[in-house]
Amino acid sequence: MIEEIFIQKIFENDRRKVARAISIVESDNENSTELLKRIYQNVGGAYRIGITGPPGAGKSTITNQLTKLYRSLGKTVGIIAVDPTSPFTGGALLGDRIRMNDIGNDSGVFIRSMATRGSLGGLSKKANDAADVLDVAGYNYIIMETVGVGQSELDIAQAADTTIVVLVPESGDTVQAMKAGLMEIADFFVVNKSDRPDAKQAVTALQTILMMRPHDEHSWMPKIIDTIAVDNKGIIEVAEEISRHRMYLDQSGKFLKRREQRTKIRIKEIVEESIRKKLWNASGKEALNSALEKVILGSLSPYHIADEIIANFKNQL
Amino acid sequence: MIEEIFIQKIFENDRRKVARAISIVESDNENSTELLKRIYQNVGGAYRIGITGPPGAGKSTITNQLTKLYRSLGKTVGIIAVDPTSPFTGGALLGDRIRMNDIGNDSGVFIRSMATRGSLGGLSKKANDAADVLDVAGYNYIIMETVGVGQSELDIAQAADTTIVVLVPESGDTVQAMKAGLMEIADFFVVNKSDRPDAKQAVTALQTILMMRPHDEHSWMPKIIDTIAVDNKGIIEVAEEISRHRMYLDQSGKFLKRREQRTKIRIKEIVEESIRKKLWNASGKEALNSALEKVILGSLSPYHIADEIIANFKNQL
Numbered sequence: 001m002i003e004e005i006f007i008q009k010i011f012e013n014d015r016r017k018v019a020r021a022i023s024i025v026e027s028d029n030e031n032s033t034e035l036l037k038r039i040y041q042n043v044g045g046a047y048r049i050g051i052t053g054p055p056g057a058g059k060s061t062i063t064n065q066l067t068k069l070y071r072s073l074g075k076t077v078g079i080i081a082v083d084p085t086s087p088f089t090g091g092a093l094l095g096d097r098i099r100m101n102d103i104g105n106d107s108g109v110f111i112r113s114m115a116t117r118g119s120l121g122g123l124s125k126k127a128n129d130a131a132d133v134l135d136v137a138g139y140n141y142i143i144m145e146t147v148g149v150g151q152s153e154l155d156i157a158q159a160a161d162t163t164i165v166v167l168v169p170e171s172g173d174t175v176q177a178m179k180a181g182l183m184e185i186a187d188f189f190v191v192n193k194s195d196r197p198d199a200k201q202a203v204t205a206l207q208t209i210l211m212m213r214p215h216d217e218h219s220w221m222p223k224i225i226d227t228i229a230v231d232n233k234g235i236i237e238v239a240e241e242i243s244r245h246r247m248y249l250d251q252s253g254k255f256l257k258r259r260e261q262r263t264k265i266r267i268k269e270i271v272e273e274s275i276r277k278k279l280w281n282a283s284g285k286e287a288l289n290s291a292l293e294k295v296i297l298g299s300l301s302p303y304h305i306a307d308e309i310i311a312n313f314k315n316q317l
Numbered sequence: 318m319i320e321e322i323f324i325q326k327i328f329e330n331d332r333r334k335v336a337r338a339i340s341i342v343e344s345d346n347e348n349s350t351e352l353l354k355r356i357y358q359n360v361g362g363a364y365r366i367g368i369t370g371p372p373g374a375g376k377s378t379i380t381n382q383l384t385k386l387y388r389s390l391g392k393t394v395g396i397i398a399v400d401p402t403s404p405f406t407g408g409a410l411l412g413d414r415i416r417m418n419d420i421g422n423d424s425g426v427f428i429r430s431m432a433t434r435g436s437l438g439g440l441s442k443k444a445n446d447a448a449d450v451l452d453v454a455g456y457n458y459i460i461m462e463t464v465g466v467g468q469s470e471l472d473i474a475q476a477a478d479t480t481i482v483v484l485v486p487e488s489g490d491t492v493q494a495m496k497a498g499l500m501e502i503a504d505f506f507v508v509n510k511s512d513r514p515d516a517k518q519a520v521t522a523l524q525t526i527l528m529m530r531p532h533d534e535h536s537w538m539p540k541i542i543d544t545i546a547v548d549n550k551g552i553i554e555v556a557e558e559i560s561r562h563r564m565y566l567d568q569s570g571k572f573l574k575r576r577e578q579r580t581k582i583r584i585k586e587i588v589e590e591s592i593r594k595k596l597w598n599a600s601g602k603e604a605l606n607s608a609l610e611k612v613i614l615g616s617l618s619p620y621h622i623a624d625e626i627i628a629n630f631k632n633q634l
């Protein structure tokens with residue numbers, strides 16, 4: 001049961017309540033669903049930016065610099081950093097935390113890290129739920145920063161209005177990005193650390209690949225922006241390209257289409273997560289464990305057992 | 318309906334039938350389930366090796382060299398390479414194919430690439446299913462090679478009897494591996510390209526991190542093996558460490574425990590995939606699309622719609 005005053009405090013951007021609200025959606029229990037249902041009417045004001053790319057490309061630095069730029073323009077920024085952490089390190093790595101420090105004390109910035117390890121899936125759903133909380137709290141921009149490696153991380157980046165793929169000019173990086181499916185989701189590219197010797201070559205390679213994509217003169221053509229994020233070089237150009245893309249979405253009518261598509265993906269995620277939770281509740285786990293013995297004894301295949309579990313599940317739904 | 322003669326031909330390692338059987342399990346339809354149920358009694362003879370690590374670490378080269386070594390010892394090898402490919406390149410990248418060429422014409426080796434992009438999930442399930450086919454076809458070793466980046470790729474590596482994590486001595490690589498959860502799943506490490514200047518430093522860093530893991534004198538302590546895979550250096554040591562780990566699993570009783578754990582994960586995957594497919598069949602998709610309009614009109618949240626879809630699903634299961 002969530003009190004109305006708590007909802008109001010979120011809308012007023014009470015930092016402690018916003019933090020608690022995100023903890024609630026992360027826990028993904030009944031309160032979470034109730035909270036998200038009750039704030040939903042107010043969702044939609046924030047512009048969402050996805051920043052993704054391979055590990056070490058400088059995504060956090062770009063997020064940091066872009067945030068400082070938006071702040072200097074009087075805009076507020078919510079950041080959701082999806083950070084793959086190891087269960088035995090027990091949290092985000094120190095380096096990232098330190099880098100975030102100079103924006104972390106600004107009251108117009110809200111930073112939240114989400115772990116990917118040890119969670120029972122549903123990361124993409126939780127990240128979107130957290131973005132909804134920051135959205136209704138009134139943040140102008142929400143930056144969702146993820147390592148572009150797994151499907152769920154890509155899903156998060158793709159849930160944004162504008163998705164930026166950050167690469168570094170290293171041999172093979174472009175090819176790896178292509179392999180990882182990053183090319184398809186980029187609204188534009190940032191080649192960071194562009195003072196490195198092979199930067200020009202990387203940009204040329206990227207351009208060649210982009211030209212191979214099917215496109216016509218009316219469709220959006222992803223640009224490539226050079227940055228040296230640690231020196232704050234190219235960040236204004238990144239912000240300008242975000243604005244240009246936003247304008248394109250508005251004028252082409254694709255803005256609403258994109259949000260519709262995002263809503264569709266989210267409903268699917270919510271349904272699947274909910275069913276998964278029901279499947280493997282206490283009695284589901286028990287059914288699995290007792291069925292397991294039959295497989296070990298060799299009498300039944302995992303597929304036979306799966307049929308049994310599904311038949312059993314039907315009665316519980 | 319699958320004919321008995323087809324099953325027999327798989328058991329006899331008829332290459333064309335084995336290839337067709339893997340195509341069937343990849344398609345993941347009713348025939349697939351029937352096939353897997355019928356071969357299951359024969360599964361279990363092959364020893365499964367998972368090879369994972371960041372992109373560019375040299376996993377394919379190690380797989381290739383290890384395969385040649387096993388072949389020289391008279392053993393047969395099945396390889397399942399999970400290759401993240403882009404939908405617009407339309408297949409595995411040329412480089413990997415060329416590298417595989419010198420073992421690809423050996424009748425004692427069976428290579429199968431599986432794409433990760435564009436698939437509707439269930440990759441880990443499909444890779445395990447394909448491994449079952451190669452298992453009953455009589456291959457002595459099955460090597461499952463994946464890029465260690467996403468959860469489903471880690472799941473594949475983890476489904477092996479012995480899991481090897483391949484790293485290169487590059488600054489930050491160890492930290493990134495830690496972030497990506499690779500440390501937890503490694504039975505041992507390979508530091509490839511160990512002739513690079515910072516190789517010693519990388520090994521020391523890795524050792525330090527390993528020492529931090531909780532362990533006692535009776536438990537398995539992951540070693541670090543140096544290789545220069547392109548020059549075939551260190552490959553015998555890798556094979557020896559696989560044997561040593563296999564012996565450890567046998568003597569400690571952990572071999573069966575591990576396979577039991579693997580079966581459990583697989584049953585869960587089969588159940589979830591099956592339910593997901595039923596959820597989003599033609600009528601499920603229609604329900605989603607018509608519900609979507611209500612969300613766009615702002616009258617209901619995605620969470621309300623999800624409730625509706627689940628209630629509706631119950632009647633269909």
